[in-house]
Amino acid sequence: MSRRWRLRIRLAGAVLVVVAASWIMLNGGDPRELKVPGSPADRSSTSAPRDSSTPDSGLGTIPESQLPPQGRETLGLIHDGGPFPYDRDGITFDNREGILPQQQSGYYDEYTVPTPGLDHRGARRIVCGEAMDCYYTDDHYASFAQIEEGQ
Structure with a gap:
């Protein structure tokens, strides 16, 4: 060469x-x-204790307290029913990636977690099911962690 x-x-x-x-x-x-899937840093999130009020998804978990501040704020808005800052907040999340537990169509809704410094929605989302089983992604649905609320 x-x-x-x-x-x-x-x-x-x-x-x-x-x-x-x-x-x-x-x-x-x-x-x-x-975090590289399967790396020691990634595996550490799967060993966190689960909140008994959160359905077991088999996914890694993230305590609510470890969400970014904007994520905790978005979770509060979800529980309060809004108002939401983005028009697309509350739309149906179809789980096309198949990472979240399989549910009937329309079970999940998605919400934007703002990213400071961006002038668009960015990659961070919270997706919640009808049973208020909520999941956080910071990589636009490539991976999810189940939110342990109250932790």
């Missing part, structure tokens, strides 16, 4: 890293806190 091609490959790799880190930061994440 010529020196020119090796240089192009290195440059392409560097550009890919910058684009990925930028995308993560624009969607409310910190690239230093990126």
Whole structure:
């Protein structure tokens, strides 16, 4: 392989890293806190104790107290019935990804968790079922953690 091609490959790799880190930061994440599924950091969330009032989904959990402040505020709005800041808050979440427990169509609704510094909805959401089983995602439905309310 010529020196020119090796240089192009290195440059392409560097550009890919910058684009990925930028995308993560624009969607409310910190690239230093990126969790790889199955990694020790990811597995630690699955061992948290479950609140008996929350249906067991088999997913990892997140205590309500560990949600970002905007997530706790959104959860309060959900319990209060609004008003919600985004027109799309409260729309049906279809669970096309199949990550949440299977339920009948229309069971889940989704709500935006604002991300400071963004001028759009970002990637963070809370999805709640009719039984008020609520789940948090900060990566636009790629993964979910069941919210342990009152924890």
